[in-house]
Structures are given as C-alpha cells and as structure tokens.
Amino acid sequence: MPLPPPTPSASGIVPEPRRTGVELTVNGERYVHTGDPDMPLLWWLRDVLRLTGAKYGCGVGACGACTVLIDGKPARACLTPVLAARGRNVTTVEGLADPLGRLHPVQRAWIDEDVPQCGYCQAGQLLAAAELLARKPQPSDADIDAIPNLCRCGTYPRIRRAIRRAAAIASGEAP
Amino acid sequence: MSAGSGFTRRGFLRVLAVTGGALVVGIPARAWAQQDGREDLAILGDSWTALNAFVRVEPNGRVIIGARTPDMGQGTRTSLPRIIADEMDADWAQVTVTPLPLGVEDDQGTPRWLYGPQSAGGSTSIPDAWRDLRQAGAAARWLLVQAAAARTGLPPDQLRTEAGWVITPDARRLGYGELAADAGKLSLPDAGVALKSPQAYRLIGQAARGVDVPAIVTGQQKFGYDHYWGDGLIAMIVRCPYFDGELDHLDAGAALAIEGVEQVLPLPAMPAGTLLGRGPLGAGVAVLARDTWSALKGRAALDVRWKSRSGGTASTTALEGQAERVLKGAATTLVRRNGDFAHAFRTAARRIQAQYTVPFVAHATMEPQNCLVRIDPDRAYLMAATQTPRSAFDVVRQITGLDAGQISIEMPRIGGGFGRRLDNDYVAEAVLLAKAVGKPIKLQWTREDDLGHDVYRPFGVHALAAGVDRKGHIVAWRQHLASTSKLWRRGVPDDRLWTSELYPDDPPAGMVANLELAWFALDFPLPRGNWRAPGHTANAFAVQSFLDEIAHATRQDPLRLRLALLGAPRLLPYASHGGPTLDTGRLANVLQLAAQRIGWSSRAPAGRGRGLACHFTFGGYVAHAFEVSVSGGKLAIHRAVAAADVGRVIDPNGVDAQISGGTLDALSTALNLAITVRDGAVVQQNFPDYPLARMAEMPREVEVIQVPSQADPAGAGEMGVPSAAPALANAIFAATGVRLRRMPFKPGIARIG
DSSP states (O other): OOOOOOOOOTTOOOOOOOOOOEEEEETTEEEEEOSOTTSBHHHIIIIISOOOSSOOSOSSSSSOTTEEEETTEEEETTTOBGGGGTTOEEEOGGGOSOTTOOOOHHHHHHHHTTOOSSOTTHHHHHHHHHHHHHHOSSOOHHHHHTOOOOOSSOOHHHHHHHHHHHHHHHTTSOO | OOOOSOOOSSOSOEEEEOTTSOEEEEOOTHHHHOOOSOOOSOSSOSSSTTOOSSEEEOTTSOEEEEEOSOOSSSOHHHHHHHHHHHHTTOOGGGEEEEEOOOOEEEETTEEEESSSOOOOOTTOHHHHHHHHHHHHHHHHHHHHHHHHHHHHTOOGGGOEEETTEEEOTTOOEEEHHHHHHHHTTOOOOTTOOOOOOGGGOSSTTSOOOOTTHHHHHTTOOOBGGGOOOTTOEEEEEEEOSSTTOEEEEEEOHHHHTSTTEEEEEEEOOOOTTOOBBTBOOOOEEEEEESSHHHHHHHHHHOEEEEEOSGGGGOOHHHHHHHHHHHHHSOOSEEEEEESOHHHHHHTOSEEEEEEEEEOBBOOOOSSOOEEEEEEETTEEEEEEOOSOHHHHHHHHHHHHOOOGGGEEEEOOBOSOOTTGGGSOHHHHHHHHHHHHHSSOEEEEOOHHHHHHSOOBBOOEEEEEEEEEOTTSOEEEEEEEEEEOOTTTTTTOOGGGGGGGTOOTTSTTTTTSSEEEEEEEEOOOOSOBOOOSSHHHHHHHHHHHHHHHHHHHHTTOOHHHHHHHHHOSSOEEEOOSTTOSEEEHHHHHHHHHHHHHHHTTTSOOOTTOEEEEEEEEETTEEEEEEEEEEEETTEEEEEEEEEEEEOSSOSOHHHHHHHHHHHHHHHHHHHHHOOBOEETTEEOOOSGGGSOOOOGGGSOSOOEEEEOOOOSOOOOOTTTTSTTHHHHHHHHHHHHHSOOOOBSSOHHHHHHHO
16 A cells, blocks of 8 residues: 655754555564565565565475475465565464474474484475465365475485374374 | 693593683694694683583583584584583483584694594494594593592593583582683693493483473574574576577676666686686676575576586586496596406306496485685685585685684585585685675575585496306396596596496405406596495395396295395405405394394285395495385375494484485485486476475384494495385386386386276
8 A cells, every 4th residue: 555755844954754564474574675575575574574484496396405484375485475475474484483482293293303414405394384274274184295395305204203293292192 | 711720641531621720622733634733722612612622521510512523413513422422421301512613723834634534435434433532532521530539539441421520439419510621721631531331322322312302392593594694795697508508698787677686797607627625616697686586586587598518518418428428438538357257157047137227316415505704804604514624724714824723614414415515616616705705794695506506426427247057046247337427527547437437346346256357438527525424325226136037036035035145144344445355144043033023024015016226335234125016107205114224323313314315315216316417507406396205205203223233333325225126126126017217217117007
C-alpha cells in the first residue's frame, strides 16, 4: 500500500521521504525490506539480516539447502522474492527452537542420531522434516522418501531415523 | 608470555606456562622442520584468543583442545581432539574444541609449520594424528601427574589419572585445573613420555557425537559461505565456458549501472603451464558488488562473448572413440608385468574379456567454492574453505610476495570436500581479486560455476582379459586402461602420468602368475582432479565387476572365486598410498563378513539378486553386499551391507557415518552421474541435469559391520566408496542377468524393463 507523500512541517523543513518497503516477519521479529523487492529471500536473509542458516546450494530450487517455512509451508528461499513473503511469517532454522530456546523435536533428534556430516544441507533437511511432522505426526517411509532435499554426504539413513525419533519425541514416546 | 623454567632443547613437546596459570602443550616446529640450534619462544600463544597449541588446561578445569585439520564432514574436529583427550585422561564433558588456523610462522624467509600435517585428503588425518597427536595428550598428562606428585609428596608412579583428576592411592583427587599452573612450570624429559596402553583407552573406541552438531542444527555453525567481513565486496565470476577459451568481447556498461555493482574486472586466462591453485586459471569476468543479489544481477547484465582456442570442438563422444582407437595401439606405459600373459591367455581353457567405461564426474560439494580474502600492504588474511591450507598459503605467497609471517589462513567448517578443495583455484581467484580491488572480498561460486569448472574424476575405458584353467583358477590377467590422467597439467612428467590411474599392487596383482597392467594416455582438455578415493573408484568397478563375470562364465560362486584368488592370509607388498603392505586375510575377512550378513549362502527372495565386491583403499579394507531387484526399469536396493576393517576405530559412530555415507555417495554417483562435454564445454549446468540421488532412490539403511582391530588406524573417509559400484552392478546382474559395464547405470537399468 503506498504511503502518503511527506508533508512540510511548520518549520518548512521537508523531512526525508518515508521509505516504503516490504514488511514481513522472520522468526517472530518484524522487518521492513527497503531494497529491491525482487531480491530472493535467501540473499536478503543472508546478506542483509545475516541469518546464514539457510544455505545457497543451487539457486534453481533443486537441492533444498535454502528451505525455509513461509506460514508453515516449505519454500525455496533462493527462488522466492522477498515481495512474495510480504506480510507473512518466515521461519528459518535459527527460529526453529521455541521462544524460550527449547529445541524443536527434529533438532533434538538430529543431535541424538548425530545426523550431520558436513552439515551444509541440514538446515533445509530439518525444516523439511519439521514441516512433514507438522502435517503427518507419524510419517510412513514413503512420506519420508518424498522429502526431495539433496545430501551429498549420504546422511539419508540417519535423517530417516531422526525423523522417526522426532515423531516419538513429539508424541511423548521418547524423551 | 613467559617461557617455562626449563623446556627441553630437543624434546618433541614443549611446555610453556602462560599468564593466568594455564598449561599449554604444543609440538614445536622443529619436530617437522628438523631445525636445530635455536630456541623458539613464540610458538604458543599467550592469550585465550591467540590460542595456538593443541592442549590448554584452564584453572577451572576446562580443557581446550585444538583441531588442526579442516572438517568437511569427515569428523576430524571431533576425532582428533578425542585422541588427545584420551591420552591425557581428560573428561570429554570438560573439553572445548577449537579449530586451529594454518600454523605457520616465518623463519628467515622459510615457512615453519607449527602443527604438523593440516591437510585433509587421502584419509590421512587420523593416521597422521595417531603418529603425533597422542604425544600432545600424553605430555599433558605426564606434566599434570608430576605436578600432583610434587604437591602430595608421592612418587608419580603411585598416582593415576581419570577423567580430569589425578588420584592418589588413598583416593585423594586433585583436579587438572588446580594443577595446571604448577604443571606449566615443569619440563618434559628429553626421552619423551610413554603413551597409554590400549587397554586404558576410555574415549578411543567409544562412539562420539560431532562437536559441531548442536551449532549446525540451530543454524549457528558458520561455513565459509556464511562469513562476512565488514566493508567487503561480494565477487562472482562469469566464466568462459571453453577450457582453453578467452574473452572475445566485453561491455560492462549495463552491469555497472545496476545499483550495488561496484566494479567489473576481467580475469584473463593464464598461459598453459602456469601452476596456480591447480594449474592455469580459466578466463572470466568478475563482478564485484555490495551484496549477492546485485552481483547476480550484474553477472546477468554483462554483455560478454567468449571464443575458444584449441579445445572448442572437444566432446566426450569423440573421447570414447579415441579410447577405442588408443586401446588397439601400443601402451603409453607398461605398469606391471608378471610371467607371460600372452602365452597363458592363449593356452587357457577359458578366455574372458570385457570392457568397462567410467565417465567424468564432478564433486558437487553442497557448499560451492568460496573464499574470503583481505590483502593489506603487509598482510594477507584468508578465510579459506580448503582441504589444503598449506597449498592455499603457497598460492597467496605466489600472488602477493608476502612473507610467511604475513599470511594468516583460517579454515571454516566446510560443506563437503571429496577432494575438490585439494585444489585452490578459487583461493587464487579470490586473492587476485582482493589484490586488484584493494578491499576485502568474498568470492562466491554458483552451482553452475561449480559443475562447469570443476577438476573432474578422470574418464577411462578399462579393457580386461582373463584366462582360466580347467580347475577354474585364473592363470592370466590383463587390464588395459585408457584414461585422461588426473595428473595432466600438474607439473608431472609424462612418464609418471599413469601413477594416478593404475595402482600396480592392487589385487589381483601378486595373486595371478601371468599379469599385465598397462596404461594408455588419452588427450582431452577437461581439467581433472581428485575425487574421493580417486583411481580406486574406477579400478574397483572394473576389477570387481570382471571377477564376477569370470565367476559366472566359469560357473563358480563369486564369493568362492574371490576367496580362492586372495588365498591364504599373507602380506603382499603395496607400493601405493595405503601400503607398505596389503593383508589378504583382512580383505578376505571383510568379504566373508559382508557375505554372511547379506545371507550369501541362502537363496535370495524371488526376483531379487545379491552382489558382492571388496577393495583395499588407502590402508582400509571394505566389502559391500547388496540385495536388489529391478522392475519396470526401476531399481530397488532392498538391503545394503558394508563390512569395514579400517584398523583401530577411534570413533565407531564416525566410522559408521563415513562408511554408510561413502556407500550412498558411491551409489548415487554410479547410478546417476556423468559429466559430458560437447563443443568444448561441459554440458551439465545444475542439479536438474546432474541429479545426485534423493532419499527415495537410496537404501533405507546401510548395515555397517566394523571389524575390531589393533592395527594402526587407517582413516575411513574414502574406503566406503570403491567397492559399492561393482557390488551394485554384480547384484543387478544376479537379479536380472544384465551386466552393466558402463557408469552411470541408470540408462542401462531403464533398458532392462
């Protein structure tokens, strides 16, 4: 929504024009992006907010290393303009723990199963898993197979085990 | 900083007491530099932030241990410090691991290395650490015990240590923290100190969790790509698609008009023969911008054209034809000859021949190449995601002319290496740009840069021939390999180019009386490099597939044929990396373990087949066994087994991860991946046409069997790769009767129907 033009004050000094921008919420904090609205969310998160949990892996939405949640749905931040997230809630891996800092069940399970090798793809894997569990608290193997995120180190078997463990943590069956 | 009252002149380890009462133990440079006659006081840092030793004990009992090797997923930030912690009987819960930078200082114009070997490649981090880092832990323990002895008046041999305590015979406990200041004043005996006996290990052999994992899963872990330096610029490069191409036309006007773009700089191609990072850098045009998005827009807006020079018509299709022709001619190098192959083959009861094709493949590390560089007139500072910090250091010296003492290199956590980051071409680019621009720069490669401008695993065609006698024994064996040597353009003489392609002592060498290994050079302009377990991935595929073909052709059980070939347990000489010997008994053992686990002696379920393979890689012995089926042109891997004997296991959890991960990496590559070249340029652009396997394609579990061993540890990063592809091909044959002799397998599997 365009803002009204600035009006001269009684002193006659014209204030700087109010900068319009894209408002959005990231991990519970509200931000206004005043740069190029087409800037991909990934580069805004990383270069501007310095939230570097979401990774660049391909830039074409194929690898999933940049996965974030927008209003709870997985999105490829490398292909999502900041403008497309206007007024929405973005969750990155930095915001996956609850506001008190308690880790999300997938984070606890990832630690318990010692999933990461290089670790570069894991933020995306964690968000994909968190979204799957939110949608399907007891996912089948086929549900897990449908996660398309790439891992070159070959941590898939541990990701599978960690998702099972996270499901058990979330349902209270595991500590 | 004040030096301790009397450190040894010639001792391996040195002790310095530092302000604050902390104990610091390091290995002096002399141990590696082998210099003499001069004491070096400045080896260890004097403050927390300048920590540059392997061990530091704080007065509060916290133990800080330095990890010297970059961690790219192989787990060295965890395993190396645990070796030290165990030797000093530290309480792991009290240990903080600090990644060490490249340890170097200037010694009259010569670099002096402070921490010993720091590169990560060839699965050598653990074997190297086993040789020297245990001393760092043992020395720390010895000093703490001496301090406790002085404090209590008891002889040191009556004191024992456990989890951060020195304990007296009457159960008094003195914490390491309270002893640290006294310990730091003592000197080590010239003779060095004794290492623990293996029975006393408390951490070595026990499963650990990765020290960086909590930071990784909360997004706090910084990889190279995640670092930013103040007013630094983001640099991205438009690259000439041709291997030997050059800039034809450049108009940077539109790019420079984009907000945020600050400079556009052409990087001319370097003359052939230049060795910088890996060899000559290709031509490119760098866009320097305030942020990535501006740089990407600037890249896209460049009006740039390239022209090819010599390599503009190169294609992998033509390369295959070249291989066929070359294999009919004379060998470039006869690598090994035992007995008389020609005669034994001619007179054999059965003669079997087959040819296997291995494509170029790319590394595709999940984190593309990147490097941060700041060049001041008298100083260079790098954050370099490299596997070889010393060669990165050489690159900096070569470009800047700075002294050893003026160059600082930190290694961040690395998003995958697999051999790609043994080459420092991207470091060279970043240093050149930072020098030209006069500002800190952060070079970021795109995925397209990465796949199109890699150093690729060599292409090769393996022509195998074997003669078998009436009893089924292999009496003649020939492997002729035509390949594009990995060592091309790396300053290696032509008559040594074969050394990266064929390892002369690889089985069945030494096991077949009449044997011939020969290498045939292929000429191709694509740069080549080290890809996880380099030559072994190709040779194990050819040899272990061919053994299966021999078994089936002569109606022998593939397991029994291999065991007969390996013969009685014995040591054979092994001259390549991983030697000096190969133990046939250990190789047979992992093969039998994998066979047992997959249920080799029982019939596979209907429609399924099982396959085996084994290989010796860099001192480690691994066998794979798979159970698969093919239906509707689609492969299902029902079971995956890997048995590994990698010597003493430092961390079973880490070995499991490496062997399991190596298996999946090998399967993904064997099934799906090839780099092809058309019109002098790489065809594949990004993951859609270079499709690493996703979860659905991969086995749900890899059953890893670890062989308990007292042998020195071999490392585990690469051993899980070589035998996986042939075991898969052998399983597919068992399931379908179709032999896949060409990687990647997926097109062949689709034809099975």
